[in-house]
Every structure is written in structure tokens, then in C-alpha cells.
Amino acid sequence: MSQxxxxAFDTLRAVHESDAYANLLLPKAIERAGLSTADAGLATELTYGTLRRQGTYDAIIGIAAERSVLEIDPEVLDALRLGVHQLLATRVASHAAVNESVELARTVLGRGPAGFANAVLRRIARDTPGEWMTRVAETARSDDERLGLVYSHPVWVVRAFRRALAAEGRADELEALLSADNISPRVTMAALPGLAEVPADVRRTAYSPLGFRLGGGDPEATVTASEGRVRVQDEGSQLAALALTRFAPVRSGERWLDLCAGPGGKTAVLAAEALAHGARLEANEISPARAGLVRRAVAGIPSDIPVSEQDGRVRAEAAPGTYDRILVDAPCTGLGALRRRPEARWRKSPADVPELSSLQTGLLSAALGALAPGGVVAYVTCSPHLAETAAVVAEVRREWGAAATELSARDAVATASVGELDLPAQKDGSGRAQLWPHRHGTDAMSISLLQRV
Structure with missing residues (x-):
């Protein structure tokens, strides 16, 4: 059995047994194991690929084993999932995929489970991926369930995505979106404006003026060498921050607040923009651990950026009429980042949405109260779910009435972009901008701008 x-197996067990996050745990596990570059790449592909396609693989395992996966020991099930991913989605030879997975089961679990794993995997290896997809699709009781099984998304997420796409007249893009969620995203870098230059020999990203992609090598080495002035950051995240800083010229002396700042990527962009234009930035993050990440994110920026650790609603309500620009990067389901956090699709449920949307509404309303007249708040979520995006903005606008007006976030994002973005108008008439993995190659960021009148 390879290291x-x-x-990969140990990471899957931690994700399923202890609610660990693969993106935090896996790099440490790879370092502890001393894996070579090639083996680290294999461990990463096995872990993330298995988590992304877990729903599909469970359906296949259930058919092959002739029993519900709920009846299979969790450790055995994770070994089987790894084996199925190698059989159906990688170039690993079938015999190697079966033998390695069986050996893993034998080493960790014993002879009995290994024999069961051997029988199930050999049954799966007899048919092609296409044949298994057809078989899985035939078990579905509705089209939504078929899409969920084939593209490995919970049905409630499929429906939420369909509604969000339909809100801009693009419901026919649903399968493209679901498919994009199962593709490993490329690492995107950001050069903080005024503090770092995009290297001349790299490929620029399509939209963000800060973004580029390395030709190879360890991105963390680049981040360290630049003292954090070059950083790993999704292009959608870059554009969300720039929409707030570049929708209109900055007046010297403006006061800015990043209200929900952790882990600090957008804070760093705001800090660099504030420094370049003579504005002052403050940050807030309720979680002490994430507040520490924010301080690290802005450590390489030569300006004093205080980071408070309060509930964002309390922090904003304590400073009425104070700020010219506020970013509310609100806690959300994270459904827009399923490419890079694949376990989130299996952990979240529809029951999480009402509590989050209530929190989001409170944060946005409190932020409006902390704005000086004419000030603007950018409300951002890494989720396209309409209850976390359009519904929150609509509720706050009802609450504030004529005291708040919506600006066009689509125009603001287009102004910040160096490329032409396909951002269709929302059917509700709002100015909300929605980015998508399948259309823009970014996380599914929702961006709205509200101005205090």
C-alpha cells in the first residue's frame, strides 16, 4: 500500500469522523509523511476527487454491493470510495486500484473487510465509467435526483443552483455548473496593488487586474518570498474586494471597515488599496483564530490596520455614521466554493440556510447604520443561494426604505475588471453581480452594493 x-485514506476518515477540513488537514499530513511531489499530487487528487464525487461513488458502491452504504462500516466505505475513484476517474490501472485498495482495507481493518472490498471493487472494475453512470441515473426517481447522483450534489443544492441560474435567465447552464464543481480549480495568485507587480513571465487571469497563475512550483514559496504581498486568492474574491474600492474614486481620508474579515484575503486587497489612496482601513473578525489569520494576511502591508474581535453586528452598531466603505463578506453556506471545499456539499443542509440568512441580514443592516451619508457597503457571499443573496438584500432594503439605495454591482465589477465579464441582469431588477465557476472560472461569488442616502 502506497503512502x-x-x-488520502486518513484524511477522508478525519473529514467524515471528526468534521475536519481537507484543505487544512491534507497539507500537514503530506508534510508529516514526507511525500515526494508526485506522491503529494496523488494524495491530493485521491482526497479531493473522492470527496467531490462521493455521492456518485456511494450510489455505485450500493449497486455493486447490493446493500445500502449505510450498512457498510464507515472505514470500509472510505476505502471503497478511494478504490472507485481510482477505477473510474484516474489513469491508475484497474488491477493496481483494486489491489492497493484491498491492501489498505487489510492493513487497517483486517481480512474480513478486505475480502468484502475485493469483491465489490472487482465487480465495479468489470464495467466502464459510462456504463456505471447509466446504471446510477436509472435509479433516480426524478430529474433532480438524477442530476444529484450523476454530478454528485445533494438534491437541495441542485435545486438551489437551478433557481439562482433561473434568476438571470440561465437555467439551461445547470449541468455545466454542476460539472464545473467537480473539476479541481487552478491555483490563482494576486499581486497586491501598489505593493507587488505581476511577474512578466506568467499568465494573467482573464478579469482581475491583480490576478495571475504560476507556471509551476510551490505557490507558498512565492507568498513567503514576497512577505505576503503576493498571495493565493481566487479571482472572484479579488473582484469582490475591488468592486468596493473601485466603484468610484477614493477621497483621501476615507474610513473603511472590513466587518467579517477572516481569513483575510479580501482584507489584504482592501489594505493595499487604502494605502494607495490615502484611506484608513479597520478590520473585525469574531473568531480569535481567524482574527489571527487576518493579522498575518496584512502583516506585509506598511500601515497600521487594527483588527477587533467582536460580533460584527455589535461592532457596526457601536460606530454609527462612521465609515465611507464597508465590506460585509458574510458567513454563508459556502455553496459557491464546492470545487475547493468539496466536503461542504455533504455537511450543509437546507436547515442551515434560515439561521445564516438571519445573521446575514443583521450584519448588512448594522453595516448600513455604520455608514456615513453617501457611504457604500459591499455585501458579499461565497454562495449563489437566493436566500443568502437576493432575499437578504431585499429584506434590508425594505427595512431601510428610502434611506438606502442599491448601486449596480455589475457595473462596479466590470469597472474593476480588465476583461469583458458575462454578467446578465437579474430578473428581480437588482444590481447584484453573480460570478460562476462554469462561466468565469471563479468561485460563485455574489456581490451587491448598497448606499446610505
């Missing part, structure tokens, strides 16, 4: 497979 790469053992690292």
Missing part, C-alpha cells in the same frame, strides 16, 4: 493512498 499517498494511506494519507
Amino acid at each position: 499517498a493512498r494511506r494519507v
